[in-house]
Each structure stands twice: as C-alpha cells, then as structure tokens.
Amino acid sequence: MSNDAHTTALTGLPYEAEQLTTDRLLLRPLMEEDLETAQSYRQREGVGVARYLLWEVHEREQAEEPFARRRARRRLERDGDGLVFAVELRGDEGGAGRVIGDMSVFLKSAADAQVEVGWVFHPAVHGRGYATEAAEALLRLCFDTLGAHRVVAELDPRNEASARLCDSLGMRREGHYIESALVDDAWVDSCIHAILDREFRALHA
Numbered sequence: 001m002s003n004d005a006h007t008t009a010l011t012g013l014p015y016e017a018e019q020l021t022t023d024r025l026l027l028r029p030l031m032e033e034d035l036e037t038a039q040s041y042r043q044r045e046g047v048g049v050a051r052y053l054l055w056e057v058h059e060r061e062q063a064e065e066p067f068a069r070r071r072a073r074r075r076l077e078r079d080g081d082g083l084v085f086a087v088e089l090r091g092d093e094g095g096a097g098r099v100i101g102d103m104s105v106f107l108k109s110a111a112d113a114q115v116e117v118g119w120v121f122h123p124a125v126h127g128r129g130y131a132t133e134a135a136e137a138l139l140r141l142c143f144d145t146l147g148a149h150r151v152v153a154e155l156d157p158r159n160e161a162s163a164r165l166c167d168s169l170g171m172r173r174e175g176h177y178i179e180s181a182l183v184d185d186a187w188v189d190s191c192i193h194a195i196l197d198r199e200f201r202a203l204h205a
C-alpha cells in the first residue's frame with residue numbers, strides 16, 4: 001500500500017532510457033526500423049513466439065500504431081510508464097546490430113517501488129542464454145538504478161520457458177490467478193513471479 005511518507009519510493013525517477021551493455025548484448029530503445037524484425041517473431045502461429053503472451057499481438061497491417069506506442073516508451077516517471085528495449089547481438093557474437101528480441105520495464109507503483117519486467121526473443125536464438133543475460137541487466141537497472149524494492153513478471157502458467165527463466169533469475173512463483181486475462185477472446189490464467197531487492201543482492205554479491 002502507498003503511504004504518505006513514501007518511505008519506499010523509487011529513488012531513480014525520472015529515468016530516461018539509456019543503452020545497457022552486457023558481455024554479448026546491447027539493449028537500446030526501440031527504433032522505427034525495428035518494426036519488421038519485431039513482427040517476424042511477435043506472432044502467435046508459425047515461427048512466432050507469442051503463443052503465451054498475455055498482451056495483444058497484431059498482424060502486420062495493424063502493427064504500426066501499437067509499435068509506435070511501444071517505441072515512445074522511453075521514460076519512467078509515473079505509474080503506468082514503461083521502457084521498451086531492442087536487444088542486439090554485439091559484434092563479437094557475429095551479428096552486430098542484429099535484433100534478437102525485446103525487453104520491457106513497467107512502473108507499477110512508484111510509491112511502493114514495484115516494477116514489472118517482460119521479455120520476448122526470436123526462436124532462432126533460444127537456449128543460448130541471451131534471455132538470461134538480458135534479463136539480468138534489466139533486473140540490475142530495476143534494483144541498482146531505479147531503486148526498486150520488488151520486481152515481478154506475469155506469465156501464462158503454460159509458458160515453461162519463461163517460468164524457467166524466472167527460476168534462473170531467482171524469481172519465485174508467488175501466485176496463480178484463475179482466468180485473470182482475456183486473450184484473443186479466451187480467458188487464460190496468469191502467474192506472478194517476483195524477486196525482492198535484498199534477494200537480488202544476495203544472489204549477486
């Protein structure tokens with residue numbers, strides 16, 4: 001619950017998206033030219049990895065406006081604000097500038113220092129540890145730069161790859177909600193996974 005003293009408020013606001021680098025990856029704000037690549041993997045069928053996404057997925061003809069809204073997510077200041085990063089392979093990974101996925105951060109409650117993260121990677125690069133590496137950089141941003149107290153991820157419980165990623169990040173499964181989301185006219189369950197700042201620091205001491 002929020003309180004007047006704001007004793008747990010996020011200390012790193014306002015925050016403007018900046019590039020983040022890891023050993024093998026570059027995370028940078030989405031750009032207009034990323035639309036086609038993002039569309040190539042954000043589909044529910046075929047090569048698409050969106051089968052278990054709890055948010056809307058758009059066909060190419062309807063994708064430009066929602067993509068522009070995601071591209072505009074570059075600043076965190078108020079509850080509901082978000083950041084979307086494109087994840088590029090760095091040069092020594094044999095793919096300078098190649099976008100392999102995207103990562104998101106949403107400000108759920110500044111007063112309570114609660115932040116949500118999300119991730120989508122191209123299936124051609126699954127199983128190489130890139131999602132783990134990018135997600136660790138995102139958690140570092142949340143805890144070290146923004147000052148989050150708790151970071152959550154919301155998953156479709158059938159999404160085993162994403163649940164495994166949460167496990168390896170140290171995010172525990174805290175709750176399973178029955179028919180809590182309406183996706184493509186069907187009610188689906190969702191699970192909340194979370195990690196606290198002290199737990200993250202203990203893992204990365």
Ligand SMILES: CC(C)(COP(=O)(O)OP(=O)(O)OC[C@H]1O[C@@H](n2cnc3c(N)ncnc32)[C@H](O)[C@@H]1OP(=O)(O)O)[C@@H](O)C(=O)NCCC(=O)NCCS
Pocket residue numbers: 049050052053054118119120121122125126127128129130131132133154155156159161162164165
């Ligand atoms: C969820 C998702 C991002 C996970 O991607 P991924 O490619 O499986 O993730 P990673 O490669 O980082 O890690 C997975 C495996 O790679 C292995 N791996 C291989 N090389 C590795 C390395 N150098 N470092 C770490 N892990 C490595 C890990 O052991 C891990 O295996 P395990 O999970 O069986 O233990 C991906 O499946 C995806 O995009 N799914 C569709 C979109 C989606 O559902 N998003 C979530 C919405 S909530």
